[in-house]
Amino acid sequence: MTIFKNLVHKNVCRTAQFWPQPKTLSLGTVGDVMASSPLTIAPSMKVYEAVERVRQVGFSSPQMNTCYVVDENGLLLGLVTVRDLILARGGQLIQSVMNAPSVTLAPGDSQKAAAQFMEQFDLLELPVVEDERLVGVITADDAMSILKDEATEDMEHMAAMAPSEKPYLQASVWSIYRSRIVWLLVLMLSATITGAIISHFEAALAAQVALTAFIPMLMDTGGNCGSQSSVTVIRGLSLGEIRFSDWFQVVWKEFQVSLLCGFTLAAVTYLRVAIFNHQDPVVALVVAISLVVTIVSSKLIGCLLPIAARKAGMDPAVMASPLITTVVDATALITYFQVACWLLPM
Amino acid sequence: MTIFKNLVHKNVCRTAQFWPQPKTLSLGTVGDVMASSPLTIAPSMKVYEAVERVRQVGFSSPQMNTCYVVDENGLLLGLVTVRDLILARGGQLIQSVMNAPSVTLAPGDSQKAAAQFMEQFDLLELPVVEDERLVGVITADDAMSILKDEATEDMEHMAAMAPSEKPYLQASVWSIYRSRIVWLLVLMLSATITGAIISHFEAALAAQVALTAFIPMLMDTGGNCGSQSSVTVIRGLSLGEIRFSDWFQVVWKEFQVSLLCGFTLAAVTYLRVAIFNHQDPVVALVVAISLVVTIVSSKLIGCLLPIAARKAGMDPAVMASPLITTVVDATALITYFQVACWLLPM
Numbered sequence: 064m065t066i067f068k069n070l071v072h073k074n075v076c077r078t079a080q081f082w083p084q085p086k087t088l089s090l091g092t093v094g095d096v097m098a099s100s101p102l103t104i105a106p107s108m109k110v111y112e113a114v115e116r117v118r119q120v121g122f123s124s125p126q127m128n129t130c131y132v133v134d135e136n137g138l139l140l141g142l143v144t145v146r147d148l149i150l151a152r153g154g155q156l157i158q159s160v161m162n163a164p165s166v167t168l169a170p171g172d173s174q175k176a177a178a179q180f181m182e183q184f185d186l187l188e189l190p191v192v193e194d195e196r197l198v199g200v201i202t203a204d205d206a207m208s209i210l211k212d213e214a215t216e217d218m219e220h221m222a223a224m225a226p227s228e229k230p231y232l233q234a235s236v237w238s239i240y241r242s243r244i245v246w247l248l249v250l251m252l253s254a255t256i257t258g259a260i261i262s263h264f265e266a267a268l269a270a271q272v273a274l275t276a277f278i279p280m281l282m283d284t285g286g287n288c289g290s291q292s293s294v295t296v297i298r299g300l301s302l303g304e305i306r307f308s309d310w311f312q313v314v315w316k317e318f319q320v321s322l323l324c325g326f327t328l329a330a331v332t333y334l335r336v337a338i339f340n341h342q343d344p345v346v347a348l349v350v351a352i353s354l355v356v357t358i359v360s361s362k363l364i365g366c367l368l369p370i371a372a373r374k375a376g377m378d379p380a381v382m383a384s385p386l387i388t389t390v391v392d393a394t395a396l397i398t399y400f401q402v403a404c405w406l407l408p409m
Numbered sequence: 410m411t412i413f414k415n416l417v418h419k420n421v422c423r424t425a426q427f428w429p430q431p432k433t434l435s436l437g438t439v440g441d442v443m444a445s446s447p448l449t450i451a452p453s454m455k456v457y458e459a460v461e462r463v464r465q466v467g468f469s470s471p472q473m474n475t476c477y478v479v480d481e482n483g484l485l486l487g488l489v490t491v492r493d494l495i496l497a498r499g500g501q502l503i504q505s506v507m508n509a510p511s512v513t514l515a516p517g518d519s520q521k522a523a524a525q526f527m528e529q530f531d532l533l534e535l536p537v538v539e540d541e542r543l544v545g546v547i548t549a550d551d552a553m554s555i556l557k558d559e560a561t562e563d564m565e566h567m568a569a570m571a572p573s574e575k576p577y578l579q580a581s582v583w584s585i586y587r588s589r590i591v592w593l594l595v596l597m598l599s600a601t602i603t604g605a606i607i608s609h610f611e612a613a614l615a616a617q618v619a620l621t622a623f624i625p626m627l628m629d630t631g632g633n634c635g636s637q638s639s640v641t642v643i644r645g646l647s648l649g650e651i652r653f654s655d656w657f658q659v660v661w662k663e664f665q666v667s668l669l670c671g672f673t674l675a676a677v678t679y680l681r682v683a684i685f686n687h688q689d690p691v692v693a694l695v696v697a698i699s700l701v702v703t704i705v706s707s708k709l710i711g712c713l714l715p716i717a718a719r720k721a722g723m724d725p726a727v728m729a730s731p732l733i734t735t736v737v738d739a740t741a742l743i744t745y746f747q748v749a750c751w752l753l754p755m
């Protein structure tokens with residue numbers, strides 16, 4: 064992707080630093096989707112000759128509205144939209160009415176980044192250039208499809224699935240099974256860790272069976288807090304609204320939010336357990352303290368894992384999202400049992 | 410939204426039946442986002458007069474390429490793109506070169522549905538009509554932004570958050586807290602149910618403390634299976650790929666997939682628990698049976714809740730996604746303890 068001076072302002076530079084996107088994306092490159100036969104004209108043509116060429120050759124798709132000005136070697140010199148042709152006088156030279164291309168794509172650029180760029184700057188058509196030679200065009204209808212597919216893919220990754228190739232109703236049971244079973248197996252086996260943690264504290268649990276009742280609540284709340292943070296950060300990274308250098312700002316913000324959420328939920332839980340359920344106030348205190356620690360740590364894990372995945376060149380949605388539950392569960396259980404061992408008679 | 414005969418084929422009818430979208434969407438109507446000053450021409454104009462009008466008046470945005478043909482009362486008669494103008498001869502009448510509009514939107518149509526329609530049929534510009542009078546235009550740049558925002562909103566709902574109004578880095582800690590705390594509280598309090606279930610089976614757990622170690626694995630696997638199904642169905646509903654009348658096909662497919670997933674994971678778990686961990690084979694059998702029932706029920710709950718939410722006129726992502734964990738957890742725990750009471754000495 065090349066951005067020329069006339070479009071280089073703050074926002075563009077910000078987006079441009081995101082190239083290249085991680086290679087784990089299954090959505091391919093601009094070269095895979097571009098239309099390869101843009102309408103070309105010569106700079107020495109007069110406007111009426113260009114109009115004649117549009118009439119004779121035509122555009123290869125109804126979504127194209129730009130004539131690309133190339134020299135005899137195919138080097139891209141400028142562009143003239145149909146609107147420019149209509150506004151110009153017939154006798155003018157194309158090179159006097161053409162505009163320099165403000166942005167060009169390379170065939171190897173990621174489709175996702177190109178579509179996001181077109182969305183951000185309201186662009187309906189971008190030329191694809193290789194060694195300064197025009198090789199294709201991306202139009203807004205491509206961008207719309209890419210934006211849709213890319214969001215679907217991110218959602219599938221967040222829900223621990225391999226991306227689907229067909230719409231759901233057309234997909235076979237076997238292909239749906241294959242897209243889901245691998246992550247289910249990985250996550251089930253990684254939950255062995257939480258089982259081992261509980262087994263480790265079996266004596267403590269046998270002494271205080273009441274503790275068991277709060278395990279699902281702690282794990283679920285940790286999981287919900289973690290996925291709120293991770294989905295926010297994954298989407299922000301995906302849209303280019305968050306980049307790696309923002310990591311400290313993200314962590315600091317999540318830390319403050321997690322303290323607010325943690326103390327709110329802990330206060331509600333303490334009141335519920337100690338006052339409404341008439342349970343031992345020390346048990347209520349153990350649950351409340353564990354809740355604060357779990358919420359703070361799960362929000363920090365939820366925001367740090369996707370940023371770390373991006374830094375390592377992986378797709379944050381693929382690597383970070385499904386693993387967060389396991390890490391958060393383990394943290395929640397260890398905190399809970401450790402606090403219980405400190406405060407309760409075992 | 411009105412779809413005229415020349416575009417009525419199977420796929421369009423399918424999409425069209427989705428109007429109107431549920432009202433819980435915070436993304437607004439077409440009227441909120443349309444450009445209100447399309448370029449209009451009269452049917453009695455000659456092509457060269459229309460070109461002259463384009464030169465003098467111009468389009469109100471760079472993304473517009475269509476002149477709308479209206480009569481003296483503003484009724485929309487047809488449309489002529491800039492390309493049509495260039496291809497026509499100057500002396501032709503506009504009414505002889507114009508095309509009938511194939512699709513028109515109403516100001517009250519949902520933005521989301523309009524954008525999905527434009528994406529599906531590669532449309533770059535659609536007229537908005539009220540009482541047959543032209544009132545505005547939606548262009549592809551609007552559609553791209555809507556597709557992006559709508560996917561972000563769905564992801565936020567799936568992760569139990571209220572939609573954000575600002576990009577993350579600009580949002581205040583307080584506004585992020587407010588967008589997250591309500592669902593966290595609701596879900597934490599609903600986890601009281603799982604706590605009550607565990608308390609109910611406290612005697613059984615005290616007799617067989619080893620059972621506790623498998624609770625997180627069962628809950629997590631159920632949650633993962635449920636969210637795979639719910640995210641698939643929510644995205645399918647959102648894109649119009651699945652509609653209410655497909656419910657039986659969806660349930661039947663999920664049932665088959667869940668049996669395949671259930672028996673795979675149960676077999677792996679039985680081998681791990683009984684052979685590698687040398688635990689009581691009856692305990693391993695209890696866990697394996699519970700796993701199959703949990704996976705089947707969580708996949709069915711995961712696909713049925715979003716469909717039911719859509720049928721009730723609610724946004725599936727808002728209502729169904731966050732609640733699935735709680736329902737799945739409760740089902741998993743009841744199954745587990747019930748099977749344990751049948752098969753193990755208590």
